[in-house]
Every structure is written in C-alpha cells, then in structure tokens.
Amino acid sequence: MIYATLSYVWGAAQEAVIPILTAGKTLQDLPQSLPNNIEDTLTVTSKLGIRYLWIDRYCINQRDADEVAIQTSIMHQIYRDSVFTIIAACGEDPSYGLPGVGKQRKLDPAFLPFTVEDYTYQPVWWDAKKLISSSKWVTRGWTYQEQRFARRRIYFSDNGACFPCD
Numbered sequence: 001m002i003y004a005t006l007s008y009v010w011g012a013a014q015e016a017v018i019p020i021l022t023a024g025k026t027l028q029d030l031p032q033s034l035p036n037n038i039e040d041t042l043t044v045t046s047k048l049g050i051r052y053l054w055i056d057r058y059c060i061n062q063r064d065a066d067e068v069a070i071q072t073s074i075m076h077q078i079y080r081d082s083v084f085t086i087i088a089a090c091g092e093d094p095s096y097g098l099p100g101v102g103k104q105r106k107l108d109p110a111f112l113p114f115t116v117e118d119y120t121y122q123p124v125w126w127d128a129k130k131l132i133s134s135s136k137w138v139t140r141g142w143t144y145q146e147q148r149f150a151r152r153r154i155y156f157s158d159n160g161a162c163f164p165c166d
Contacts, residue, residue, distance in 0.1 A: 001052060002050065002051070002052065002083050003050065003051075003052035003053060003054050003081075003082055003083065004041075004045045004048075004050045004052070004053050004054070004082050004083055004084050004085065004086060005053070005054045005055075005078060005079050005082040005084075005085045005086070005146070005150065006037070006038070006041045006053065006054070006055045006056075006085070006086050006088070007079075007085050007086070007087045007088065007137070007143050007146035007147060007150070008037045008041075008087075008088035008094055008137065008143075009088070009091065009092060009093055009094070009136050009137050009140060009143070010057070010093065010094065011091075011092050011093020011094060011095070030058065035093075035094030035095050036094065036095050036096060036097030036098075036102055037088045037091070037094040037095070037096060037097055037098060038055060038057070038094060039097070039102060040097050040098035040101040040102040041053065041055075041086050041088070041098065043101055043102065044086055044098065044101055044154075045086070050083060050084075054078060054082065056071075057094075059071075060072075075142075075145060075146070075149070076145065076149040077149075079145070079146050079149040079150045080149045080150070080151060082150065082151075083152065084150070084151075084152035084153065084154055085146060085147070085150035085152065085153050085154070086098075086154050086156065087132075087137065087143075087146075087147060087150075087153055087154065087155045087156065088137060088156055089131070089132045089135040089137045089138065089155050089156060089157050090135060090137070090156060090157050090158050091136070092136050098156040099156060099157065099158050099159075099160070100156070100160065100161065101156070128155065128157070128162040128164075131157045131158070131159060132155055132157060132162075135157065
C-alpha cells in the first residue's frame with residue numbers, strides 16, 4: 001500500500017476524545033473540524049496523488065496502552081515504508097497549519113514569486129536547515145525518530161517548503 005505520513009508537534013491543546021481510524025474507516029469518520037496541520041496535510045497528499053495518510057493521532061488508539069506500545073515499537077517501519085513524510089516544522093501545535101497551503105497561514109511575502117518582464121523569480125535565500133533547526137518540531141524526541149527513518153521528507157516552514165535530496 002502506498003501512503004504518506006505526517007510529523008508534527010501535538011502541543012498541549014488536544015481534542016478531549018480523539019477518534020481512532022481503524023481498518024475500513026474513512027475521512028468521513030474523522031471529526032468535522034480537524035486541526036489545521038492535518039487539514040492542510042490532507043490537501044497536500046491529495047494534490048500529490050496519495051490516497052492514504054498515516055497520522056499517529058488517529059491511527060493509534062491513545063487510550064489503549066498495549067496498542068500504543070505495539071505501534072510505537074514499529075514507528076521506524078511506519079515512517080520508513082511511507083512514500084514521503086510531511087514535516088510541519090512550524091508552529092507550536094497542530095492548529096498552526098502548513099504555510100502556503102491552507103487559509104490560516106500565508107507565506108512570508110518576502111518569499112513569494114515575482115515577475116520582471118517575461119521572467120518569474122522565486123526567492124530562495126532562506127536557510128532551510130537553520131529555520132528547521134530552530135523550530136519547536138526539532139526539539140521533540142518522536143519527531144527526531146520520524147525524520148530519521150523517513151526516506152523522503154517535505155518540510156514546511158513559515159518561509160516555504162523544502163524537499164531535500166539525500
């Protein structure tokens with residue numbers, strides 16, 4: 001099965017009861033209102049032609065200690081086997097959104113494309129490594145593992161998206 005994964009900061013604010021998407025469940029089984037990071041990631045994966053998205057928040061029953069133990073012991077496989085991992089390296093929690101994707105966050109205007117005569121230019125002078133390494137996301141132990149085992153990573157920051165090649 002081809003699927004993508006999401007790496008993000010859960011933050012302190014969480015839904016009181018997080019629904020679990022088990023086999024056979026679909027998007028219609030999710031809450032009407034999703035955190036912006038998750039909503040935006042659904043948009044990105046859909047536009048990239050990926051039908052399935054693994055999100056720990058909904059794919060692991062957080063109320064079942066045995067399931068949490070089993071799932072966390074195979075996280076390296078989950079992230080390794082995904083076609084790519086979207087990394088939300090911005091914001092303090094899932095309400096932040098992916099800049100440039102959703103309605104909540106716009107990219108810094110200094111990094112938007114501009115046209116001079118017949119040529120369009122895309123500014124890229126931001127230091128992706130520096131920006132990512134100073135994010136809340138990089139301070140979390142789980143996100144380190146998710147990044148480490150992901151074969152392909154698409155980072156989202158306030159200044160744009162970055163798809164590094166190893």
